[in-house]
Amino acid sequence: xxxxxxxxxxxxxxxxxxxxxxxxxxxxxxxxxxxxxxxxxxxxxxxxxxxxxxxxxxxxxxxxxxxxxxxxxxxxxxxxxxxxxxxxxxxxxxxxxxxxxxxxxxxxxxxxxxxxxxxxxxxxxxxxxxxxxxxxxxxxxxxxxxxxxxxxxxxxxxxxxxxxxxxxxxxxxxxxxxxxxxxxxxxxxxxxxxxxxxxxxxxxxxxxxxxxxxxxxxxxxxxxxxxxxxxxxxxxxxxxxxxxxxxxxxxxxxxxxxxxxxxxxxxxxxxxxxxxxxxxxxxxxxxxxxxxxxxxxxxxxxxxxxxxxxxxxxxxxxxxxxxxxx
Numbered sequence: 001x002x003x004x005x006x007x008x009x010x011x012x013x014x015x016x017x018x019x020x021x022x023x024x025x026x027x028x029x030x031x032x033x034x035x036x037x038x039x040x041x042x043x044x045x046x047x048x049x050x051x052x053x054x055x056x057x058x059x060x061x062x063x064x065x066x067x068x069x070x071x072x073x074x075x076x077x078x079x080x081x082x083x084x085x086x087x088x089x090x091x092x093x094x095x096x097x098x099x100x101x102x103x104x105x106x107x108x109x110x111x112x113x114x115x116x117x118x119x120x121x122x123x124x125x126x127x128x129x130x131x132x133x134x135x136x137x138x139x140x141x142x143x144x145x146x147x148x149x150x151x152x153x154x155x156x157x158x159x160x161x162x163x164x165x166x167x168x169x170x171x172x173x174x175x176x177x178x179x180x181x182x183x184x185x186x187x188x189x190x191x192x193x194x195x196x197x198x199x200x201x202x203x204x205x206x207x208x209x210x211x212x213x214x215x216x217x218x219x220x221x222x223x224x225x226x227x228x229x230x231x232x233x234x235x236x237x238x239x240x241x242x243x244x245x246x247x248x249x250x251x252x253x254x255x256x257x258x259x260x261x262x263x264x265x266x267x268x269x270x271x272x273x274x275x276x277x278x279x280x281x282x283x284x285x286x287x288x289x290x291x292x293x294x295x296x297x298x299x300x301x302x303x304x305x306x307x308x309x310x311x312x313x314x315x316x317x318x319x320x321x322x323x324x325x326x
Contacts, residue, residue, distance in 0.1 A: 048281035076101030088139035113151035114171035145187035150198035176214035187220035187246035218245030255302035258316035
């Protein structure tokens with residue numbers, strides 16, 4: 001597990017070990033336990049909060065929020081990595097000081113679409129994803145998740161073609177090779193049909209990762225998207241268990257987990273059944289992201305207070321893990 005005071009080389013060696021663990025079959029348990037993890041028998045979870053609830057990039061203004069999240073009992077945070085010009089080495093040190101581990105999330109857009117018919121556009125997407133991974137390494141990020149397999153919010157009017165699939169695999173393999181070299185795990189995210197057309201079902205994301213065929217490339221599971229796209233939650237998680245490396249806990253209206261209509265009992269039972277024991281990260285959205293509102297479709301406030309959401313969401317996750325732990 002990551003320790004304070006590590007230099008970049010030492011931190012990267014630790015991160016390599018982290019993603020090597022995450023790339024095992026999900027039913028294999030970690031051999032070590034980190035302080036502050038919620039431990040039920042041999043089941044170890046880490047709990048994180050996505051900072052997209054507060055804005056599109058990590059900043060000094062978020063320091064009181066980061067301190068509060070730590071005091072609430074979070075193991076780490078997940079920060080948006082859209083701006084590649086921030087001093088991420090500084091943020092790695094600052095988050096170490098706060099005792100917060102980290103994962104990150106990013107996207108690709110139409111001008112850098114990794115499945116574009118234009119080879120120069122695909123190359124730009126690969127280049128930006130590699131630069132994003134360099135930022136991750138500087139900040140001590142363990143996993144980079146998100147839908148960076150294709151352009152967010154762009155539609156062709158049909159499903160993915162065989163050529164787009166091949167371009168996507170080729171692009172992601174190049175990204176995965178770089179991810180392996182810097183010690184960051186990729187958590188490829190399937191999105192619902194209203195946000196992208198390339199990967200909608202979790203089984204398709206798993207097939208994609210298997211074709212990329214690199215140990216640094218896994219998939220993440222998201223309760224919001226599965227609530228729209230999956231007929232069977234248990235089947236969806238079973239389909240991806242060999243490549244599962246990250247989970248987003250997100251309510252059907254993007255508000256406080258447990259307050260809406262997601263099939264939580266089936267989700268947490270299935271998470272337990274596949275033996276997953278990694279990050280559970282709350283992803284909730286408010287009105288702080290006008291730049292991606294076209295994709296998130298958040299026009300109104302779904303909760304009373306961000307910190308209250310984080311506090312109640314953490315308590316909910318822990319109670320569900322305890323309820324369904326083997």
